[in-house]
Amino acid sequence: MNDQVRRSSPLFPISIVMNLTQLTARQIRYYEEHSLITPARTDGNRRMFSFNDIDCLLEIKELIDQGVNMAGIKQVFGLKNQSDEIILKDNKPIEISNKKDLSEEELRKLLKQEVIQKRQHNQVNLRQGDMWRFFKN
Amino acid sequence: MNDQVRRSSPLFPISIVMNLTQLTARQIRYYEEHSLITPARTDGNRRMFSFNDIDCLLEIKELIDQGVNMAGIKQVFGLKNQSDEIILKDNKPIEISNKKDLSEEELRKLLKQEVIQKRQHNQVNLRQGDMWRFFKN
């Protein structure tokens, strides 16, 4: 029984999540439509959210508040996944081309990687994990 | 924002509590009838349970499993309260009569006090806090 399990256990009904995140039900469902979260469902088709889901929603909310639109948020989230995959699949840094000056493209990749690695070591992003921190000792 | 708040925030609907505690709705409501727990209510009168409530229910469940009946459980819980009051009201040990041998009554009081003090220092009762431990890091 590890953190992963604890954090992803579906426990909260949408009403609680609304309170906790200050998002409307409409918003929460909308973000699900866009696959930013994937809450579990009860037998009766009710959404049940995990700590992870709530963390995601808090992150989304912050981005929204900063004026980022869906596409942007998808980038941020997709970025995470993409980079995670990279790191998981071959456990070494992205190859850098031999050209003297990096292309913007390559630069971005490097930055992404840095962010991801910091995240994996829990050294960055105060927003990330807020919900969880709220509940842990 | 402290532990007390975190642990007593009403977050879980009864269905989740049933799963988490393996108690039936009937049982949970019954224990509420007997004031062993006092879950919050939504505007719509639905029970919403906190980590504390779930901790209590786990403790109740353990006692039940050990064959303790309602009256016994009330003793255990009431004991807690009563002794807490004692400790809170006058912050010193119960006076001991001058009689050479303590009455059974007095002996019990002393034992209670000991237990309570240990509890207050989190040095006793493995069952207590299980739920919370499940969720904290």
Next chain:
DNA sequence: TTTTTATGTAATAAAAGCTAACATGTATTG
């Protein structure tokens, strides 16, 4: 044996949540 406990079961009403459709305000773009 009769009572009391603790829990199960069933009926009914109300609350909460789901989907789907349409409405709307605000940017963005031709």
Next chain:
DNA sequence: CAATACATGTTAGCTTTTATTACATAAAAA
């Protein structure tokens, strides 16, 4: 400006979940 797209609000109809209450029952206690 007009048209479009985006993000969210609103409403309606339906289903699931929960609450209350009453009655049933097995086991324990008296």
